[in-house]
Amino acid sequence: MPITLENVAIAVRDLDATIAFFTDLGLTVIGRDEVSGEWADTAVGLDGNHAKIAMLQTPDGNGRIELFEYIHPDAIETTPTLPNEIGMHRIAFSVDDIDESLAIAAKHGCTPLRGVATYADIYKLTYVRGPSGIIVMLAQELKPAANG
CATH class of the missing domain: 3.10.180.10 (2,3-Dihydroxybiphenyl 1,2-Dioxygenase, domain 1)
Known part of the structure; x- marks a missing residue:
């Protein structure tokens, strides 16, 4: 199916x-x-x-x-989800420019939970606390240096 x-x-x-x-x-x-x-x-x-x-x-x-x-019915306020809690965790997006995306997020008062990390020279990524406490992952794929 x-x-x-x-x-x-x-x-x-x-x-x-x-x-x-x-x-x-x-x-x-x-x-x-x-x-x-x-x-x-x-x-x-x-x-x-x-x-x-x-x-x-x-x-x-x-x-x-x-x-x-x-x-x-009235919405029920909860404490923001932590990265290690069971249940709906986060939404993730690939972005072309993580610095530009973070600048956009900052205009909405949204900042990284800790900072920007590099994973295995493949991605720069971060978790941002978005509106209503939503965790949003932003990931920029790193391009290998051109040989020349």
Whole structure:
């Protein structure tokens, strides 16, 4: 049976601020809506489910994130996820320029958890604490030096 990843969904505190963060990083909003009703209650498993949603897509068209801000029931605040906690962990993006991406993130008040690391001379990468406490990994592939 074939299977395809449709999207990753993330509940957020402020939909517009989170959209601004991800669109500044390069994603595109491909749809926005407000959902509620019996179908939403059944699908999500919450009575009175009512949320504002947005679907974002990566420039290559292969990755999608669904963001949702609950109107009802009230959203439940939690402490930000730590990198070693069980459960939904992080969302990761390949970027062309990690320094440029970090500058964009900083405009949104989002900074690395510790710093930028180099993995086996293959990637420069970092974890950033994004809007609503979302952990976002940014990774820039390092190009081997040209022989010449």
